[in-house]
Amino acid sequence: MNEQKDKKIEYLKLVDNALIIEKCDGQRDIANATDIFSLIDPNFRNLKMDEVGYTTPDTPVNIYELVKDGMFSELFGSLTSN
Numbered sequence: 001m002n003e004q005k006d007k008k009i010e011y012l013k014l015v016d017n018a019l020i021i022e023k024c025d026g027q028r029d030i031a032n033a034t035d036i037f038s039l040i041d042p043n044f045r046n047l048k049m050d051e052v053g054y055t056t057p058d059t060p061v062n063i064y065e066l067v068k069d070g071m072f073s074e075l076f077g078s079l080t081s082n
Helices: 003-011 072-077
Strands: 012-021 059-066
Touching: none
Parallel strands: none
Antiparallel strands: 012 059
């Protein structure tokens, strides 16, 4: 096992790896999502978060639980794109 993977195991415990974020057509935006958020900062429009986005496919995700405290550089330095 490589050193980065050992570090990841040290700080995180896999809770679920069967979650799928459903595909999106890119037509919804955060600035107008009043059905989801009760308060939306008006600055979202200044940040151009009221524009449509890209179509995305179903996306599998892993959910981890933090099981050990660490410094920012230790926690996030242990993660990889895999």
